[in-house]
Amino acid sequence: MAGVGLSSRLEGGDHVQSVESEKVQGVLSRLVTLEPRDLCNEAIVEKCRATRDLRSCGRIVEHSLNSCNHASLCAECVQRCDVCPICRAPIRSFGTPVRTRLYEDCCRAGMIRSRPGGATDADGHPNADVRRLWSFFDIALEYGLVSVIHHYVSDVCMDDMAVSSNATVSLLLDGTVVKDWCRRTLSHIIWNLHEIYGLGSAQMRYKEAQMGRFSALLLGLSEVLESLEGPYVNESSAPIIELQQLIEATRRVSQHLDVMSWCARHNFLEDLQSSHSSISEWRLAVKNRKLAATDRAWHGNIQGVRTDTDVRTSTLFIEDAMSNAGFGEDDENAFIWETLELQHLRQTTTLSSWRREGVGVMSNLHASGMLYPPESVRAAVDLIFLEASSDLILAKKAIFLYYLFDRHWPGTNNDWKSILDDYVVTFGISRHAMLESFVFFLLDEADDSALEEACCLLPEVVSSTIHPKVPRVLLERKRPFAALDVLRCSDGIGDVRFSGSAKNDEVSQLEDAVTAVRVRLECGLLTDAYLYQRAYISRIKSIEPKQSVLKSTGMNQHGSRDWSYEMESLVEEICWLCAEKCLVAQMIELPWDKDEERVLLNCLMNLATKDPCSSTGSLMVMFYIMRCRNQEAYLVHKELLAIEKTFLEQCKDMERNEIIKNICVQRSLLVVVRVCI
Template sequence: MEDPIERLASVEPWDLCSEAKVEKCRATRDLRSCGRIVQHLLVSCGHACLCAECSQRCDLCPICRVPITRHGSAIRLRLYDQCVEAGLLPSTQDEESRERDKEGNLWSLDVWRLHSLFDVALDNNLVSLICHYVSDVSMDEGAVSSDAVISMLLDGAVVKDWCKRTFLGLVQSLRDIYNLGLKQMCTKIDLFPKFSTKLKHVIYVLETLEAPLNPLSAALVEIQQLLEGIRRVYQHLEVMTWCIRHRFLENVECQHASIGHWRTAFKERKLAANDRAWPDYVGHTGKLGPKPQSSLFIEDAVSNLGLGNEDEEEPGKEFNESGWLKQGNATSPASFRPRREVPAVAANGPTNLYPPENIRAAVDLLFLEVDSELVLAKKSIFLYYLFDCHWSLSDEKWRAIVDDYAATFSISRHSLLESFIFYLLDDDSQQALEEACDLLPEIVSPSIHPKVARVLLERQRPDAALAVLRSSGRDSCLGLPNTGLNDDVATGSLSEAVTAVRVLLECGLLTEAYLYQRAHCRGVKAEEQRYHANKSNKQEGDHVIRYYSQEMDVLVGEICWLCIRRNLVDKMLELPWQADEEKTVSNCLFERAVQDPSSAAGSLLVVFFIQRCRYMEAYSEHQRICNLENQYSLLSNDKEKVLLLRDIREQRSRIIGNCIELLPEVQRQQLDKEILSRSLSMAASKTEAGSFAEHMEVRQPDPEIHNAMNTMLLSPLLSAKPPASIKIQAANVSHKKKENLTANSPSRWGDFRQPSILHGRPFRSHGAK
């Protein structure tokens, strides 16, 4: 007897329709049809048209009229009946009662028999036969038939319905096992590879069915949703198999005494991250913004999975079948919905989703409620969960578990260490930080997460952050000179650029930070120009435009404020700033002078223009700073600071006067006119100015900031007492120049007409040689 499996493997895909169709006997008895279900084929012609009894008394085939041979057996079993006889399919005695399946869908006997043949192929690893049936028969536009039953069997919807029915049957079997106790589940673990193979084969069939469909068709959407549900169950089954094999880690000690202690420790990490977070810089206002709500790596990872985001839920995309497998959803599959905690998530992000109640809840949350395409991220998050559960214990107790998990799911050492380092950087202990720094050289690459450098900087390890930036190639210029070869080089995001600038400045690399921001802004400017060009040519789709002026303002402002913090303003002023960058530098220095008029920021602003021999602008800034210092002197109760400010103002006035002497005569006359008009306007608004001074509130500066700013830039130009050289030059002043100042031509410069120690020489800063 021919083996039914071999016969099924060798049958042509088109012949499966004929084998599945229910045929009635066409022989006549006493002028009426026999009508029995045909279970045999005629050997002579291969038609299924006569029952076993009628084939013995008929001489010709009722269909093709070919004589029926009598040599040996004249008939043979049909493929379906042969599978039933071999025990591969249940008995067909009650076929009529099984036309309606468990879900209430009405199946014809022909479709049921075709599905049964697919079941035999699936059970015996002949899924290629089903895939060929889809590609060669269901998707063949030339495969048509005048027979209504055959036409129905040719439709791809029949295959899709079989996939759904098979999936529901597998989910039902898995649910029954998952609802057992741990010991009973361990006895059923040998069945899991079989279920996993069947799910994988059903996925192959659906992918074959999906490939040729129109992207806008409704059938494709339904198939994709079914595929998503099957993939989630398949991924969940893999991890559940590993967990059952390790008895859900019940024999492995956890470093947290209970889930309550674990959540408390997690909240402490969150608070520590918020405390050490750097404030965001608001470039347009020139102020340091409030500290943002910092997030841990695990929070970012869970947020990227889309958990807890109700807005991302698409209508009709609810996989109720996969919800049957969740712990506690044994009898109410229709009530399954993705886990939503809208109020807590909206306020604090996905914090409440981690840590989960237990390892089973973690598996259900990650692998049943998250998109199947994020399988690598889900496995990495589960690995983070294992580290968080056992890290502080000795390696002998948990290291083998993690290694087995990585080996089972083919997780590379790079991904393993990356998840481990993310956990160590989230942990607020010094021991975890040191271990993370030791492991970082093994995973640093251009694809490393940019948040690693920022966290290291926040945790007072700028040296490690700089090493990460340099090893990943993010500390250098983001593009070479603007040539045709590198116009398409993409620049990093603004947040990454801010982090790089902060790291470089914290390491004292001011020049590298300056070159970095210049290269970044150059790349953004080129990108902005390309965007406008493509937009005018209607070649660009939806794109978030990046503005050069905004990002330049932020980065230059970061450099200014950090230089003020680290007492590097004297070196910063010597950098070759461009015109648009100079505006940001001067605004930052003036803003600092407004915040604390007793600091050296105002004098440094004047020095900024004097170094560039722009004496008119230096004079204008000097006047603005003098107004601030006068208002501060009127409202301040600190006598020592007031006296110090007066000495500094007088010395700065003498320097400005010496600079004015270097101006051409035309510019000096123009400045005389401006001073005269300004004095007249000030006299007219004297009453208003007094009223303004009475109502003006000056914030008292922070003593620590004030002391830090007064100790920076110990330049002889800004010292409390004028240098001895100025006194000697003043004693030898020329009387000839004084005689030229007659009573009819009074000088409006006042003390500005002092002999200059810089006359005839270019200005040098106190650090110049």
């Protein structure tokens, strides 16, 4: 159960005292002007210390003495005593000798509907003191006076000088009391939301005002927790980790509530026809998109020698988004799900069963598409806004927007457009972000009409922050010039980023650079691809000096970037693509440096060995002759003759043998004329 005041009002439904009430206004005014340390004193249950019949009176004190502010005498004993039993200060004989304590004022104003007893609760906290303090926090939270709690945290809980020999006072001065109040209040809000979410979509829309009120409470609660975390944000002790988990849970509940309120307002889109006839048909469509993306993916692996047997792999934009958001990777955060019982906000138990079985989210998406798309709008909200970190709220909103596009595209219904506009306005999504999510969906869709629409929208979407995968997908879908436009407008894809040094970041950057080279070569811009490769490697060299190579990882032995590995990957890509497009003759004319030349010639030799019928070997000889390196040209010629001889001995195809013999004769004449003479 949460604090007395807030919990009783939540259980009482819509009971909220009118702010215009004179008593309520008086209590709020007093609460705001009260010093934080005095708030602690007001929360302590005091008993009358006057002597009555040779023993202490012991009645609960409801007033404080105006002369010394001590709550030491009950209403009856103050009439017969002359001095305060604590400090011996004289009691005023004129005017009003006492004033009502804050807690009694709250009760009389109807802001606290039940009084705590004197027993201790399950945590060992004395109800009569701690819960009275929680009642003040409840009132401050509900009436938007979160600053009262902020001041209590900063001026009392965080003050090293705020100490007391009294065990009860010492407990109230500890920030743990505030954290426990936040935890219990959040737990109670979750249970109330659970009851609302359990209603049908038709009934839930009538609870919109109550859901909005809970949203405001969660926002204030989050602010209080952040003030508690402030001085210890960089610490990693168990209490601080628990506090951070509590903050994370509060944010997730708040984000989930905001989207649930929006969905309830639109009846969870039940009045809007989906473009998919059933969830099974939708999941089959997603699976087919995945298969189509894999089929059209470029072969080749930047971390090894490129061959025809390389496995083609590709992912959808929605896969990348959900993977980056960490869906299903929350197993270690048991506090959020078990202690705070966030699972009660979910309609389905599918994800919790996956969590217990240890099945990764993305593996399910790859295997059967069961995770995406979710079975309903409600399931989508639960998945997106409860599973992923609250720090990724922008990504979560974009993923849900992708889901809406996927559910209703191509939608021509005016109701669908108005609902989409309302979502964008409600959650402050810019037009650029909306179109970006739409383009990602269209590029995932295998339909050609979707691709054409995506290409039409690209000019409005392209910026320096565009997803680096966009030109790669356009290239795979035979739109190299559209991909080139994206690269030129973004002016950053494939460039060296200085944000980190993790291995995955380096591999991702190299993949972007390879894509940039491929796009230029597909557009016939060989020189542009060469210059891009040279500029990219120059930037790598400016970051790290040349060190020893560990080709298996693309990193050197010190964990920093290895420019030679990345240079080899880019030059090999240029060489293979030029061979495919019969551009080797133009390629060898480019001014390669010593390191690039080594990789280039090794790649050309592999090509010549693989297919002696091609002119690649002769072009290698020409490469040396053009640079007046006749001795090296002769040695390469001899090596090629040995390769061709072996091939002729094994090949039974007379036509191919004749081609190879003609190539040998022509190259021999070239060597004799240019080398031997």
